Amino acid sequence: MEDRSDLHAESGNTGTGSVQSGVDTRTRIGLDVGTSKVVIAQGDSTNCVDVAQLNAFFALPYSSLHETSLRQSKIAFYRAGDELVVYGSDAEKFAHMFNAEVRRPMAKGILNPAEPSATHVLETILGSLVPPAQTPGETIAFSVPAAAREMEAELTYHEETIKRYLRDRGYTPLAVNEGLAVVLAELAQENFTGIGISCGGGMCNVAFSFLSIPSLTFSIPYGGDYIDSSVGAVVHEPATRVKAIKEETLDLERPTQDKIDKALHIYYDKLIEMLVDALVRATAQSQRLPRTDQALPIVLAGGTAKPNGFRNRFESALRRRSLSFQVSEVRMASDPLTATARGALVAALAER
Ligand SMILES: Nc1ncnc2c1ncn2[C@@H]1O[C@H](COP(=O)(O)OP(=O)(O)OP(=O)(O)O)[C@@H](O)[C@H]1O
Ligand SMILES: [Mg+2]
Incomplete structure (x- = not known):
């Protein structure tokens, strides 16, 4: 469990754009470096544009014929020794074609220590989305x-690797806890007070926030990847294929249709139970929760929270437990896949 209240950029931030007649015209970038997707939200306090790239790659043996045809087909790739590395969304197309799995620079929320190409691929993907800083030292969030138990050292390496890369591109990097980013994106009306939950590919992140200050943050190392690999193992299909079926067809309100659908329902229920149990445990143990009778809103974000019926199942699981805090409502983020990036943008814009 980890509390990351570092909502302060490093020194050297000069700010960009201008504040004229009370209207803040600066644009900034918020970046969601996710296990499954990298998303950027770029804009000002009223408008933002989101762009996403799959955080995955697929290596092919080098041949000059392959290289030429990849280039002609405008596939995103680079050459590394005797391999051609296709990265981003194109990697998934290749995996489907060869009925194989994509490889991932990240696992369970951080750079994958078991993947030798991890840093290079992640930096290439970041480079395809993040332009060089317009003004030297401008903040990017x-x-x-939140570190899973006994993964603190790996999280430090992950965070510092990204910071160094962003500094090299001219930015002042600011790390924002993922659950807190959901609160910043979705709970402005509530003065950034409530609970943000991001259910992603590698993990689920939770933050309790009081007036934008995180009082408790934690994660569980389970998310969509856990569902895909567990379902894949019991129905004997590659996880990449299960993921595609899940994203296209899953509806948790509908009676199960076939073997894959049934397994998806089973592991979704298991994930929700693990998440809610972790929430109960963390809040029962924590001395850091504000002592308040105020009922708190919960916002659900992340791709894994997207299927129809997820919110209802989560709320039912919550109702079956006795909680040490009151919940006013459980609501979905306006756009679950971009909430973290939009929240990071709010943090970046808050820096002068
Ligand atoms: N429509 C959908 N239905 C079900 N699952 C979906 C849908 N769209 C995306 N997902 C799943 O959401 C997960 C990715 O979500 P998200 O982009 O929020 O994760 P991430 O931020 O990359 O990962 P993490 O936060 O764990 O590091 C994947 O497991 C993906 O399969
Ligand atoms: Mg995420």
Whole structure:
């Protein structure tokens, strides 16, 4: 469990754009470095544009014929020795074609220590989305997970790797806890007070926030990847294929249709139970929760929270437990896939 209240950029931030007649015209970037997707939200306090790239790659043996045809087809790739590395969304197309799995620079929310190409691929993907800083030292905010137990050292490496890369591109990087980013994106009306939950590919992140200050943050190392690999193992299908079926067809309100659908329902229920149990445990143990009778809103974000019926199942699981805090409502983020990046943008814009 980890508390990351580092909502302060490093020194050297000169700010960009201008504040004229009370209207803040600066644009900034919020970056969600996710296990499954990297998303940027770029804009000002009223408008933002989101762009996403799959955080995955697929390596092919080098041949000059392959290289030429990849280039002609405008596939995103680079050459590394005797391999051609296809990265981003194109990697998934190749995996489907060869009925194989994509490889991932990140696992369970952080750079994957078991993947030798991890840093290079992640930096290439970041480079395809993040332009060089317009003004030297402008703030860019990026999401970091709360460290899972005994993963603190790996999280430090992950966070510092991204910071160094962003500094090299001219930015002042600011790390923002992922659950807190959900609160910043979705609970402005509530003065940034409530609970943000991001259910992603590698993990679920939770933050309790009081007036934008995180009082309790934690994560569980389970998310969409856990569902895909567990379902894949019991139905004997590659996880990449299960993921595609899940994203296209899953509806948790509908009676199960076939073997894959049934397994998806089973592991979704298991994930929700683990998440709610972790919430109960963390809040029962924590001395850091504000002592308040105020009922708190819960916002659900992240791709894994997207299927129809997720919110209802989560709320039912919550109702079956006795909680040490009151819940006013459980609501979905306006756009679950971009909430973290938009929240990071709010943090970046808050820096002068
Ligand atoms: N429509 C959908 N239905 C079900 N699952 C979905 C849908 N869209 C995306 N997902 C799943 O959401 C997960 C990715 O979500 P998200 O982009 O929020 O994760 P991430 O931020 O990359 O990962 P993490 O936060 O764990 O590091 C994947 O497991 C993906 O399969
Ligand atoms: Mg995420």
